[in-house]
Amino acid sequence: MILAALSLALLLAILGDIMTGPADLALSDLLGELINPGSHGPINEAIVWQIRLPTAVMAALVGAALGLAGAEMQTVLNNALASPFTLGVGAAATLGASLVIILDVALPGLPPSYTIALMAFVFAALSILAIDAVASLYGASREVIVLFGIALVFVLNAVNALVQFVASPDALQQLVFWTMGSLSEASWERVAIIASVLVVCLPFAMRRAWALTALRAGEDHARSFGVPVTRLRRTALLRVSLLAAVAVAFVGTIGFIGLVGPHMARLALGEDHRFYLPGSALAGALVLSLAATASESLVPGLVLPVGIVTSLIGIPCFLALLLGQRRGQG
Amino acid sequence: MSHHVFDSQASLRISQLTTGYQRRMIFDQLDLPPLPAGSLVGVLGPNAVGKSTFLKAIAGMRPAKGDIHLGELALSSLHGANRMRHVGYLPQTLPQPTSLVAYEAVASACRAARAELSREATDSLVEQVFARLSLHSLAFRRMDTLSGGQRQMVGLAQALVRQPQLLLLDEPTSALDLRWQLALIEGVRGVVQEQQAICLIALHDINLALRFCDQIILFAPSGLLATGAPREVITAEHLREAYGIEARIESCSLGHPVVLTDRVADSAHADIGHITRDAGARR
Structure with missing residues (x-):
């Protein structure tokens, strides 16, 4: 039920996202264009199909990817503060991508955007390996992981700053704009890549839903049920x-x-991972979709970097939600 | 599909059990007499003699050498999920306070390593264990709203729900009040007898063990001290040697033996330093 409601809200948010932008587009025109491409003239067709739709779908997919990643991370590290960006995975991916941009790395036979993605993944995977090593050595206890993650964030941010410091002005501008988070580079090709990563990751995660739920009892307990905790x-x-x-x-x-995505899902659905995992993905998608809409409509005629909007609008809403819930319990 | 084998020969045999930590050997070639199916076995001893280590080694939760047979089954040659299919181990720690409701927590314990169980089979197993432990009132309460003792009972339900042949419970009464201690022991006794399972239960309450256990394994700082029927194992002499206390075993008005503790034994003062040092070395 709640999952269906979330899906519906997401669909509406995507529609709203498509409607907003520098050029006005009426809902009837939009729907007509979506149902029957080309029926409302070539300009509307280009706006909807080449600009608005890929951007809106991209926002939803990226939100879903981050929501799912956060949910899995919070469970396996047993820490409600875990997420790709709080524990340095995002910073590591940023470093990998920055290096490609700054050094103008080109891998033979690979377009630049793929090279950026590949290097981002390599660096993210390295940071994940480090976190996993710490978790295995000291047990996934809250303090050690968070301290290590914070240390990782600071170190990587320092290295990122160093990379920006030595960058050429051109590359620097590209980097800075990019670190603010922007959906303006969306394309169907990129949408397809993110979608396929999600299509691969979500079913694998769902297959482990019971084991992940069992892991919430604690590492020792999960092991005693026969869950291979380290491999999981x-x-x-x-x-x-x-x-x-x-x-x-x-x-x-x-x-x-x-x-935010996993916390919203947890408040709405609880932690049975059969619902919590897809719920986190949907909630992430919904939040980023709304943030994208806001970034296009807050200042008329200007699209703000969505990363800035997410933090400025999303965090107060999230805190209000969380604190309200806590008070309700007490 | 039968979850357990009703085999009167399915006793637990432990021989040559060796385990320890990097700096300190806890058990060296430990041999125990066979423990028959359907028995509740109390594992007793003072702090830091290795009760938890003993249970973890049998569960396969820590490296150990030696032979552990459950009936015909060579438990010590099984690992991971295959071993845990036959073993229900309850760690000393309580299940975490999460937003899961108790029912979900127990169902996930059942399904986590057994994807083949149908929804109906899972529901039926969970239903049985909630009935057995009288936990119905907790079934739809979130774990983070339960008290420590209530979570401990949910933890026990998680260990029992798969109906394993061998139960290893590490101080399952540590957070329970008197009524729930009795409820736990009676629940476990019922399960053990009905399913002809074997339960090793680490306890600090000697009187609870004396009253309800079929067998006792008593560890002293020097190693295994005695095994056998409770009345034979729990004697003033053994208690002095294991715990370093002076105690009397007297009959209550119903004729049951009761342990009355008087004071720390004279020779035990030197041992306290020894025990705390060992406890420190274990972590």
Whole structure:
């Protein structure tokens, strides 16, 4: 029920996202164009099919990827503060991507955007391996993981700043705009890549839904039920690095979705992972879709970087939600 | 599909069990007499003698050498999910306070490593364990709204729900009040007898063990001290050697033996330093 409601809300949010933008588009024109492409003139067709729709779908897919990544990460690290951007996975992916942009790395036979995505994934996976090693050595206890993740964020941010410091002015401008998080580079090709990563990751995650739910009892308890905790954590974190890497590579830094999505899903659906995992993906998609709409409509005629909008609008809403819930319990 | 084998020969045999930590050997070639099916076995001893280590080694939760046979089944040669199919191990820690409701927590324990179980089979197993432990009132309460003792009972339900042949419970009464302690022991006794399972239960309450256990394994700081029927194992002499206390075993008005503890034994003062040092070395 709640999942269906979330899906409906997401659909409406995507429609709203498509409607907003520098050029006005009436709902009737939009629907007519969507149902019957080309019926409302070539300009409307181009706006809808080449600009608005890929951007809106991209926002939803990236939100879903980050929401799912955050949910899996919070469960396997047993930490409600875990998300790709709070524990340095996002920063690592950013570093990998920055290096490609700055050094103008070209891999033979691979277009630049793919090279960026690939390097983002490699760096994200390395940071994930480090987190996994720490989790295995010290147990997934809250403090150690969070401290390590925070240390990782600071180190990587410093290295990122260093990379920007030595960058040429041209590359720097590209980098800065990109670290603010932007959906303006959306294309059907990129949509297809993110969609395929999601299509691969979500079913694998869902197959482990029972084991992930059992893991909520605690690591020792899950082991005693026969759950292979170490392998479960490693494969889940691998999915997280894949999801975070494509998100970062194509839209830059959009923090907090990976934190907010799972929390919203947990408040609405609880932690039975059969519902919690898809719920987190849907909630992430919904939040980023709304943020994208806001970024296009807050300042008339100007599209703000969506990463900035997500943080400025999303965080207060999230805090209100969380604190309201806590008070209700107390 | 039968979850358990009603085989009177399905006793637990442990021989040459060796396990320990990097710096300290806990058990070296430990041999125990066979423990018959359908018995509730109390694992007793002072802090830091290795009760938890003993249970973890049998569960396969920590590296150990030696032979562990459950009936015809060579448990010690099984690992991971295959071993846990036959073993229900309850760790000393309580299940975490999460937003899962108790029912979901127990169902997930059942399904986590057994994807082949149907929804109906899972529901029926969960239903049985909630009935057995009288936990129906908790079934739809979130774990983070339950008290420590209530969560401990849910933890027990998670260990029992798969109906394993061997139960290993590590101080399952530590957070329970008197009524729930009795409810737990009676629930476990019922399960053990009905399913002809074997339960090893680490306890601190000697009187609880004396009253309800069929067998006792008593560890002292020097190693295994005694095994056998409760009245034979729990004697003033053994308690002095294991716990370093002076105690009397007297008959209550119903004729049951009761342990009355008087004071720390004279020779035990030196041992306290030894015990705390060991406890420190284990973590």
